Amino acid sequence: MDNKESLGAEISLMTPVWVIGSYDKAGKANMMTAAWVGICCSKPPCVTVSLRKARYTYHNIIGRKAFTVNIPSKNYIKETDYFGIVSGKEVDKLAATGLTPIKGDYVDAPYIKEFPVAVECKLVNTLELGLHTMFIGEIMDVKADKTTGDNKEALLNMLIYDPKNRNYYSVGEKSGKAFSIGKEITNSQTEGGR
Amino acid sequence: MDNKESLGAEISLMTPVWVIGSYDKAGKANMMTAAWVGICCSKPPCVTVSLRKARYTYHNIIGRKAFTVNIPSKNYIKETDYFGIVSGKEVDKLAATGLTPIKGDYVDAPYIKEFPVAVECKLVNTLELGLHTMFIGEIMDVKADKTTGDNKEALLNMLIYDPKNRNYYSVGEKSGKAFSIGKEITNSQTEGGR
Numbered sequence: 001m002d003n004k005e006s007l008g009a010e011i012s013l014m015t016p017v018w019v020i021g022s023y024d025k026a027g028k029a030n031m032m033t034a035a036w037v038g039i040c041c042s043k044p045p046c047v048t049v050s051l052r053k054a055r056y057t058y059h060n061i062i063g064r065k066a067f068t069v070n071i072p073s074k075n076y077i078k079e080t081d082y083f084g085i086v087s088g089k090e091v092d093k094l095a096a097t098g099l100t101p102i103k104g105d106y107v108d109a110p111y112i113k114e115f116p117v118a119v120e121c122k123l124v125n126t127l128e129l130g131l132h133t134m135f136i137g138e139i140m141d142v143k144a145d146k147t148t149g150d151n152k153e154a155l156l157n158m159l160i161y162d163p164k165n166r167n168y169y170s171v172g173e174k175s176g177k178a179f180s181i182g183k184e185i186t187n188s189q190t191e192g193g194r
Numbered sequence: 195m196d197n198k199e200s201l202g203a204e205i206s207l208m209t210p211v212w213v214i215g216s217y218d219k220a221g222k223a224n225m226m227t228a229a230w231v232g233i234c235c236s237k238p239p240c241v242t243v244s245l246r247k248a249r250y251t252y253h254n255i256i257g258r259k260a261f262t263v264n265i266p267s268k269n270y271i272k273e274t275d276y277f278g279i280v281s282g283k284e285v286d287k288l289a290a291t292g293l294t295p296i297k298g299d300y301v302d303a304p305y306i307k308e309f310p311v312a313v314e315c316k317l318v319n320t321l322e323l324g325l326h327t328m329f330i331g332e333i334m335d336v337k338a339d340k341t342t343g344d345n346k347e348a349l350l351n352m353l354i355y356d357p358k359n360r361n362y363y364s365v366g367e368k369s370g371k372a373f374s375i376g377k378e379i380t381n382s383q384t385e386g387g388r
Contacts (some may be wrong), residue, residue: 004312006299014365038230045204132234168366171365179275184272
């Protein structure tokens with residue numbers, strides 16, 4: 001056990017915060033906040049979003065075979081948290097926040113005009129895991145705020161969720177270049193290289 | 195399309211960086227860096243890790259039905275990047291970095307002594323998605339550096355990967371309290387409440 005202590009079988013890893021867009025049967029746009037999410041394949045490009053069956057969004061995604069992933073910047077932290085607190089069964093959350101739903105170009109789901117990034121996803125697989133059901137969505141398009149330069153700053157906006165303490169964090173400083181900074185170790189070895 | 199521009203069907207969302215620990219047939223501990231990862235269920239607590247079949251770790255996980263998730267702090271950014279650059283087929287990556295593998299208490303996979311957080315996972319499902327195969331691991335135990343206070347600072351150490359520009363970022367400042375900051379919107383509505 002060395003220098004560590006056991007915390008048991010819990011969820012305590014920090015995770016991205018995504019806002020999931022969908023339409024209900026009547027065509028009302030809904031948004032809910034999800035953190036049990038991730039990227040899962042490069043070709044075809046796919047993401048996972050896990051939801052409880054009790055969620056309004058669950059039935060919307062099953063019905064329309066589509067959802068969007070909307071990436072909130074910290075400017076929209078209140079709206080993002082609100083989307084996770086109330087249910088679309090009872091409230092028109094977009095009307096309540098004043099944010100604007102726009103129908104996707106490629107899938108039957110709405111994205112948020114004001115958020116910096118939106119990803120249109122087609123439902124390609126569903127897996128029952130226990131309390132949560134995992135939806136696998138194939139990315140049909142990524143839309144980002146028009147920003148100057150090659151870095152697409154919009155894509156760097158993100159909130160991170162700490163499930164243990166229930167806090168949101170923003171992204172910090174650039175720490176290093178991937179597939180690059182580790183070469184210092186490769187180069188220092190006498191065996192050398194790949 | 196409003197204020198956004200289409201970037202096409204690409205992977206450009208920022209994602210956590212995890213280091214996946216496994217044993218090969220001979221019992222050699224190996225670590226590889228993965229970013230196509232996520233949390234996917236609360237009960238049982240589960241995570242996803244997606245790998246290409248060409249990866250050494252792929253066969254290790256199939257063979258031992260187990261892996262660990264090791265969370266690097268930015269102090270170990272070089273080692274983390276190195277684990278993603280070279281293959282365990284050719285190199286003993288732990289020996290090269292000087293980091294220490296410790297056998298898990300609950301599963302047949304090694305974790306890194308020096309990293310702040312280690313999660314022991316039992317393989318419970320495998321899903322072919324295309325270029326990547328998704329492994330679903332049930333969390334059997336979380337181990338974190340012994341830190342003072344209730345916040346378990348070790349759990350807040352994380353690197354975030356920007357796949358579009360291939361850069362690592364660290365976690366930034368606390369931005370707000372979840373299930374709390376959004377209540378300002380709920381309370382401001384005349385409909386009131388949930």
